[in-house]
Amino acid sequence: MRFSYTHHMPYTGVSNAGQDWPVSNKQFDPQLGVKLFERYIADKIYAEQAGFDWIGSNEHHFSPYGMMPNPNLVGAVVANRTTRAGILQSGNIVPISNPIRIAEEYAMLDVMSGGRLVAGFMRGIPHEYVAYNVAPDESYGRMHEAIELIKKAWSSPEPFGWEGEFYQFRAVSIWPRPVQQPYPRILMSASSDASAMLAAEVGASAGFLRIVDFESTRHQIQVYRDRAKAWGWIPTADDVMIGLNCCIAPTYEEAKEILESGQKYFFGVLGGGIRTAQKLVIQKTRYFKDAGAADKFKKKTAIQREVSFDERVERGLLVCGTPEMAIDQIRRVHRELGNGRMNLSIKIGNIADHHVTRTLDYLRDIVFPAVRSLGEYTDPAQAAE
Amino acid sequence: MFKEKTSKLTKGSIAYFTGGSGRPLIHLHGASGVRPNAGLEALAESVTLYMPVLPGFDGTSGIDGVASMETLADLVADFIDKEIGEAVDVLGLSFGGWLGAWLAVRHPSKVGQLCLENPAGFRPDSMAAPSSDPELRKQQMYAYPDRLPPETKSEDVLAKNRAMLGHYHGKTSFDADLAAQLSKIECLTLIMHGTRDGRVPEEAVQLLKRDIPRSHLIYIYDAAHSLETDQPARFAHLVSDFMERAEAFLVNQGPAGDRPQQVL
Secondary structure (H helix, E strand, O other): OEEEEEOOOOOOOOOOOOOOOOOOHHHOOHHHHHHHHHHHHHHHHHHHHOOOOEEEEOOOOOOOOOOOOOHHHHHHHHHHHOOOOEEEEEEEEHHHOOHHHHHHHHHHHHHHOOOOEEEEEEOOOOHHHHHOOOOHHHHHHHHHHHHHHHHHHHHOOOOEEEEOOOOEEEEEOOOOOOOOOOOOEEEEEOOOHHHHHHHHHHOOEEEEOOOOOHHHHHHHHHHHHHHHHHOOOOOOHHHEEEEEEEEEOOOHHHHHHHHHHHHHHHHHHHOHHHHHHHHHHHHHOOOOOOHHHHHHHHHHHHHHHHOOHHHHHHHOOEEEEOHHHHHHHHHHHHHHHOOOEEEEEOOOOOOOHHHHHHHHHHHHHHHHHHHOOOOOOOOHHHHHO | OOEEEEEEOOOOEEEEEEEEOOEEEEEEOEOOEOOOOHHHHHHOOOEEEEEEOOOOOOOOOOOOOOOOHHHHHHHHHHHHHHHOOOOEEEEEEOHHHHHHHHHHHHOHHHEEEEEEEOOOOEOOOOOOOOOOOHHHHHHHHOOOHHHOOOOOOOHHHHHHHHHHHHHHHOOOOEOHHHHOOHHHOOOOEEEEEEOOOOOOOHHHHHHHHHHOOOEEEEEEOOOOOOHHHHOHHHHHHHHHHHHHHHHHHHOOOHHHHHOOOOOO
C-alpha cells in the first residue's frame, strides 16, 4: 500500500463564513495567512519524512475552503524541499483553465522535481465553474479536448497547432518538456461512470475520493477496469487510489472528537458558500452527464448530515481511532476494494496542527510498517466470491 | 454549386469541377475521387475551387504515360498552366496530399501555398498496414459517418478508384524518394491531421513537419481521416485563414478572425 497526503490548506481564521457565494474576502487576515501557509507547507514537507509516497495539492477558488487557487505554486515549493515523494497535483481543474498553461506548469514541476510529478486532471466541484465563469454544460467537452491537447503538448517533438471545439492554438512548443516521457503519470477522479470511463480512456490512474460505501465504489472500480480493458490496457492495484479522512489518537474517543469537530467546521463553516453555488450549478445546468451522477453527488454531500460519525467509521468510510484500529481499517478497505493506494486527508477544517503532526507520527511509526505489504491486486469480483 | 468542365492538356483531356468565389485553389482528391461535401462548400465561400478528376478515377479513362506519382504531378502542373496560368494554392487530401507534395517538389513555381490534409505516402515501413476490414476501415476514416453526403458513385466506380491508387504508386506506403526531397519544398505549407485519423499515423505528419522547411502542423480535434466531412467548419476556417493570411495566420485576429479577411 502506498499513501498520498493531501492538505486542502484551509483558512481557519473564520468562525462564521456565512452561506453567500462568493465568500467575502474581507474576513481574510493576510498576516494570519502568512503563518498558515508557513505551517501548511511545513506539514507537507514533514509528510514525506513520515513516509508518504505522494504529497498532494489541489485547486479551489473564492472561499476559505482552501487557499490554493493555483496549487502549482505550492507544488513547486514542495518539489524544492523534498527529495523522494511524488508531487501530486490533484489537481489542476482542467476545464476552467488554459490547457497549454497546465501543460507548461506541469512540465516545469516535473523538471524541477526531477521527474516526480503526478499530473492530476480534475473536473473540479461545481462551484469552481461559477468562479471562473465557464459554462458547466461544457465541462465534459472541455475536459476531454483539453487532456488530448495537453498530452500532445507534452509529447509532440515538433511544434504544432490545434483546431478544436473549445481551444484553438496555431503554434505550440512548450519549454521545458517533462522529464517523464512521453508524459508524466496522470491521475483522474473516477467517482462517476462518466469520469471512470474517461480516466480509462486517457490511461490514467483513478482516484475514488469521498466514497459513500464499498458497494458503489466497487462498481466504479469495475467500470474503470472494464473500460480500460476495452482501450487495451489493464490497471493494476497501483492505479486505484481510495481517499479517506484520517485521524489517529491514543483512544478512539479522542480521535473521534478531533475529526468530528474538524469535519463539522469544514462543512458548516468553510463549506457554506460553496454549497450555495453548487446547488445553483447542479439545479440549473447539465454539469453532470446524467441524473444518476447528479444523485450520487447529492448523496455524497448528504451523507455528512444523514449518517452518524460512528456509522461512517463502522462502514469503513473513515480512518479514525487508535493506530491499531487504523491498521484494521486500512486492511479492510484494501480487502473490499483491492486498492494499492490510499489518499489520507488529515488537516480537516480547523483540526489543530499539532494533532495533524501526531497522526503523521502514528502513521510513520506504527501504521505504515504494518500495511506496506498490502497492494497485490485482487480482483474485487473474485474477492467477493 | 460545382460545375463540371473539361480541360484539354498536352497528354490528354481530364474532367474537373469548379465553383466558389475568391482566389483560385486547386483541390486534389483522395481515394474516393472528387466528392463535394460540406467542408468544400464552406471553403468555396472564400475561394474558387478547381477539383480535377485524376485520370482513371470516377469512371474516367487513364492517360498514356501517366502511371506514377511523378508523372501525375506533371499532369497537374499542366492543368495549372492551362486553367490558372500562374502559381496557385494547392490543397490535397490523403492520396491528393501525397500528390500535392510531389507537385511542390517537381514544380515549385506552380504552387503558391500548400495544404496537406492527412497526407498518405509517409507510413513508416515498420508500421502495420491500415486495416482492410470494412467496419474498422470505416471507423478509421470517419469520426462522424452520418455527416457524409449521400453516396452517388457505384461500388464498381469506387473499387476502380481504389485500384487506381496502385496504378500510380504500386504498393508503396512510404515514398522514400519523395521523403528524401521534402526539404526542396519552398512554399509555405500547412499539414493537417485529424486527432482520430486511423489511416495516417502520427509519425507521418511529424516527419512532414520536420522535413518541410516552412511548414505548420495543425491537429483537427475530433476528426478522423475525412477532415472535410468530420469537421467541415474547422477545416474550412483553418484553410481559408491560412490561404488569406499566410504566416500571419499564427496571430489571433480577435473577433475579426471569425470571417475571412482581405490581406492589405
